[in-house]
Each structure stands twice: as C-alpha cells, then as structure tokens.
Amino acid sequence: MMIYRMDHVGVVVKDLAAAVAFFVELGLELEGKATVEGEWVDQLIGLDGVRADLAVVRTPDGHGRVELSTFHTPVPTSTAPRAPMNTPGIPRLTFAVDDVDAVLSRLREHGAELVGEVAQYGDIYRYCYLRGPDGIIIGLVEELN
Template identity: 45%
Template sequence: MSIRLDNVGIAVRDLEATIAFFTDLGLTVLGRARISGEWADTAVGLDGNTADIAVLQTPDGNGRIEMFQYVHPDAIEAEPVQPNTIGMHRVCFAVDDIDAALEVAARHGCHPLRGVATYDDVYKLTYLRGPSGILVMFAEKLQKAD
C-alpha cells in the first residue's frame, strides 16, 4: 500500500481573511468551491453539510491546506487550543527568513505567542495565533546539515 499526505483541512471563521493571510505568506490558491450534497454529507459525516472551501499550496508544491468555512450546519466555536492540547492544533512552515514571515503575519494582526526562540543555533522558532485562532509555527533553519 502506498500512502502520502495530500492536505491538512482547517475549519475557519472567515475564509477570505484566512486566504489573505496565507497568500501573503506565499501560498497560492489552487481552487475554490462550495461543497454540498449527499456525497459531502457521507464523506464528512454531517447531514445538510455545505461549506465554502479553498485549497492553498506552498510555493515548493509539496504542501497543501484546505480551508473551509461552514455555511450549514453552523460552525462550532471553541476556545483556541493551547500548544499542549491533545490533538492536531498547528501547522508549521519552514521559512528562510523568520523576521520577514513575522512582518507578514503582523500585517494581519498576528504576533508570536511569546517571542522567537533559538534552538541550539540550529533553528529560530515561534508560534503565533493566525486567523480563526489557528496556531502557526515558523521555523528558520540557521545552519546546513553536515
């Protein structure tokens, strides 16, 4: 059996604001659609499921995120997850300039949770809260592997 990661899906409060944030970071929109119907109800497990979706891709072509904003049923608001919450909760981007990435994020009102850390002179790392409370991690590699 062959397996590969196709995309990560994230439900968002405001699809347009989320698209703006991620495209400013350099991702591109591959496609947009409104999904609904029996197939969507079956696949997702929600009756009457209708959502507006956008699929975004990283510049290297290897990573994709599917963002979706529910039209029906109503989206469920929850407290933003903390870094130690069990379950999936963050998306990480390898960046070549963490300061430039943080400047882009700041234009969207998104700032590091605490600051930028340096790990063993190998990585500069930070978490920030993006649109809809999404935890986003930036990681800048400082030295090349030997």
C-alpha cells in the first residue's frame, strides 16, 4: 500500500460565493464548481437526501487544493465550535505568502480576523493565524531572506 499525495482538504461553509471570494483574494485559483446529489453522495458521507454545491480552489503551483462545500439538504443541525487554537482536533490551513501584512490587509476586507498577532520567529518567518469564512483557521507564513 502506498500514499501518492494528499489530494485536498474539504471545508463546509455557509456562503459558498463568499468563501470562494476569500480564497481567491488569498491567491488561490478557482478550479471548478459542481452540484452533487444522489445515492453515491448519500453513501459517501452517511446522510440521506444530500444536495450540495462544491467549489475547488487550488494553489498557483497546482499542488494544494481546498474543496469548499455548502449543503442545501439535509439542513445542518449545528455549527463548528470557535474553539481556541490549542483545542485538539481543530484544523488549520497554512499558506506560504510573499507578504503577510499585504495579504492580511486584503483578507480583512473579506471578514478575516487575527487570532493573535503577527509574530516573527527569528530572522526566518513572519507568521499569523486568522479566522476566515465560518471560523476556518488560516495560517499565513512569510519566509524572510
């Protein structure tokens, strides 16, 4: 048995258009959109009567992809907690960027909120975490030369 690669990360969002706009502003590219429903989707995720819209965005190098989905049916019965960063099981997506401050400024126009502060690790990185659409934790890391 062999793993070839990590294919994608999936995130459920309330507002698909807003989430796509956020990730496009971050610098990802829209790869495609689709609506899924039917027996195969019900089997896959263990729910009945699924109808969902999906969008896939990818990093400019083509190696990283994020699948964003919003469910029309069945209606969600709860939301993910806005737990602190040190909570076990809380996922985060981290992206290497050329300028943390510039990217953060652009993402704030899409509702991004810093979790802590922009921090510098020696002369190696500038790094921050923010909450994006639906509380998704996003890391931005800028390599310093």
